[in-house]
Amino acid sequence: MIKKADIFLGIALIILCLTLSFALAQSDVSPKFVRVSVGSELYGTYDLSQNQDITIKKNGHTNVIQILNQQVKMIESDCKNKVCIEQGRIEQVNQSIVCLPNHVIVTIEGEKNTTTDSISY
Amino acid sequence: MSITTLNTKTKKLSISAALTSLALIFSYIEFLIPFSFGNTGIKLGLANVVIVVALYTIGESYAFSINILRVLLSGALFGNVFAIAYSLAGAVFSFFCMLALKKTGWFSITGVSMAGGVAHNLGQIIAASLLIESLKIFYYFPVLVFSGMITGILIGIIAYFICKRINQWKRF
Numbered sequence A: 001m002i003k004k005a006d007i008f009l010g011i012a013l014i015i016l017c018l019t020l021s022f023a024l025a026q027s028d029v030s031p032k033f034v035r036v037s038v039g040s041e042l043y044g045t046y047d048l049s050q051n052q053d054i055t056i057k058k059n060g061h062t063n064v065i066q067i068l069n070q071q072v073k074m075i076e077s078d079c080k081n082k083v084c085i086e087q088g089r090i091e092q093v094n095q096s097i098v099c100l101p102n103h104v105i106v107t108i109e110g111e112k113n114t115t116t117d118s119i120s121y
Numbered sequence B: 001m002s003i004t005t006l007n008t009k010t011k012k013l014s015i016s017a018a019l020t021s022l023a024l025i026f027s028y029i030e031f032l033i034p035f036s037f038g039n040t041g042i043k044l045g046l047a048n049v050v051i052v053v054a055l056y057t058i059g060e061s062y063a064f065s066i067n068i069l070r071v072l073l074s075g076a077l078f079g080n081v082f083a084i085a086y087s088l089a090g091a092v093f094s095f096f097c098m099l100a101l102k103k104t105g106w107f108s109i110t111g112v113s114m115a116g117g118v119a120h121n122l123g124q125i126i127a128a129s130l131l132i133e134s135l136k137i138f139y140y141f142p143v144l145v146f147s148g149m150i151t152g153i154l155i156g157i158i159a160y161f162i163c164k165r166i167n168q169w170k171r172f
Helices: A004-026 B003-032 B047-057 B060-078 B081-104 B109-132 B136-168
Strands: A033-038 A041-047 A052-058 A061-068 A071-077 A096-099 A104-109
Touching: A004 B109, A004 B136, A033 A052, A033 A061, A041 A052, A061 A104, A071 A096, A071 A104, B003 B047, B003 B060, B047 B060, B047 B081, B047 B109, B047 B136, B060 B081, B081 B109, B109 B136
Parallel strands: none
Antiparallel strands: A033 A041, A033 A104, A052 A061, A061 A071, A096 A104
16 A cells, blocks of 8 residues: 655655745745835835835824834824833734824835735635 | 447437436536535535546446537536636646556556646636736635645545445446
């Protein structure tokens, strides 16, 4: 029922499988962006891999976000409740920090040009 | 053409017709009671038992036509155009891999079927990446290789026992 060659083939396939998954896990460096919008307007888009502080001044309010080591956090805000600062750091795609009093929304986005919206089989 | 060859040809033809409908019934059973593993898109593919058995008993050309026919028919009955495209790519690719491995003579029916299972998934993922023009789905490839191996081994073991029984009263 089972020959030696079968076992070799199986081991070869498992090794191929493991190498592939390792290689794929390593190659996951798709660029991420930080998208800042105030109200319904886009304020700016920034590279997540570039460490910087961004001051958002709009409608007489000031917010400062910090991009550090692929993470974003709100470090300053002139709003009252400071929920946005307490929220801490975000790093995953589609996570967001919202400062509701100042209408500031900070979102992390993945690849800019995805060709497909969704796929159904 | 002598009577005996005509006889075997007719016999093989009718056997392949019966096997095609058997494969269809297996597809139908799987459509009714999916032997799937969660929502992963992995399934056993019971109909492939028929293909492997046909490959080992009545010959490669018959097995190939059974394969193509059952994909087209089960796709038309239980699936849609995309399902046909994916499974046709998988079935054809897997068939030629199994044929090549069988021809080498190094592998048993289980090993051939295991490679066939992996090749089936590989063919499908290539078709899918061509259809949606994205290479991102290859992230799913390691999962599919592994699942193809397991289902292929299961199919191979079933096919081994069937072929053993058939050989006991081999008439074709």
